[in-house]
Amino acid sequence: MVPNRHNQYCCGGGGGAWAMPYDKERIYYGRKKAEQIKNTGAKVVIAPCHNCRDQIMKGLTKEYDLEIETMYLWELVAESLIIEPWSQEEVEKAHAERDAQFEKFGIELEEEEW
Numbered sequence: 001m002v003p004n005r006h007n008q009y010c011c012g013g014g015g016g017a018w019a020m021p022y023d024k025e026r027i028y029y030g031r032k033k034a035e036q037i038k039n040t041g042a043k044v045v046i047a048p049c050h051n052c053r054d055q056i057m058k059g060l061t062k063e064y065d066l067e068i069e070t071m072y073l074w075e076l077v078a079e080s081l082i083i084e085p086w087s088q089e090e091v092e093k094a095h096a097e098r099d100a101q102f103e104k105f106g107i108e109l110e111e112e113e114w
Helices: 023-029 031-040 050-063 073-080 088-104
Strands: 044-047 069-072
Touching: 023 031, 023 050, 031 050, 044 050, 044 073, 050 069, 069 073
Parallel strands: 044 069
Antiparallel strands: none
16 A cells, blocks of 8 residues: 555554544544555455454445455465365375385384374
């Protein structure tokens, strides 16, 4: 987003503003962040904290017609770690590579029963 780093704009939900009863003010203060988000063309926004996530997801998205998904960083990482199950052939190949490496270094391997 531009500007970024120390010149970045607040989303308007920080400092406890999300939990306060000043919805109109909070949404107004978030207008610059909504503009920044819209200008990126991004489909996913990663929020650093729960106040930012809630403000962007539940406040700014609706008020400023942002067509985005808002996620925590940990959610993005978790979704990126999806691992497809291996076929029996891939498992056998991995075991063979493991056994060859263990043999090369003189490591005794005890077979595990699954």
